[in-house]
């Protein structure tokens with residue numbers, strides 16, 4: 001379980017998170033939604049220790065994470081933007097990361113699932129955006145960790161790869177893992193998420209299931225329900 005309590009984050013004068021309170025339950029897929037710039041990545045990076053909150057507390061499995069790093073060994077993270085070294089090949093990068101992890105890493109099935117074999121000997125700098133994202137996905141899923149934090153994993157993927165990713169995430173959930181995800185692909189979120197968290201104006205504007213969101217917004221479909229939340233933010 002991850003708990004954010006009274007989380008504030010300012011970048012200079014810009015107040016991004018304004019006393020946010022959120023609990024992310026174990027064994028569920030929780031999707032964090034919100035307009036561009038609402039603070040989704042900031043929230044995720046605060047949990048990972050990559051952004052230092054201005055105020056507030058974050059705990060993981062009931063322990064405050066402040067100043068700690070060991071908990072990160074239980075977390076697999078897919079960053080929104082992967083900055084790969086351009087001159088390495090895909091295979092070289094995978095080998096390097098496997099060595100650094102020092103844990104068992106399972107890449108063969110992921111490479112096959114995402115049809116990456118033809119790209120293994122290519123330099124990362126020469127890959128298309130979608131293929132780079134597939135490498136990013138392999139890196140995030142290759143270690144068997146109980147918590148997966150996925151920042152825009154759908155970015156640039158074609159429909160077949162999107163389906164492969166969806167199946168992969170659901171199979172990880174079946175193993176009892178906790179998945180925290182951001183995505184702007186609403187059909188994807190609607191299909192996989194157990195819990196929707198909508199961030200607006202620096203705080204949680206809605207938290208609940210898709211069905212609860214439809215009831216609260218009096219809309220008949222998920223897209224319209226999200227649009228109505230977004231429009232409130234622009235009102």
Ligand SMILES: Nc1ncnc2c1ncn2[C@@H]1O[C@H](COP(=O)(O)OP(=O)(O)OP(=O)(O)O)[C@@H](O)[C@H]1O
Nearest residue numbers: 011014016034035036037038039040041042043080
């Ligand atoms: N290191 C930084 N320094 C200054 N401002 C930042 C920094 N990181 C993020 N911001 C600003 O904080 C706000 C929230 O950014 P964040 O990336 O968390 O949003 P997001 O909800 O993930 O957006 P998107 O949907 O576009 O990915 C934005 O206005 C962004 O420009």
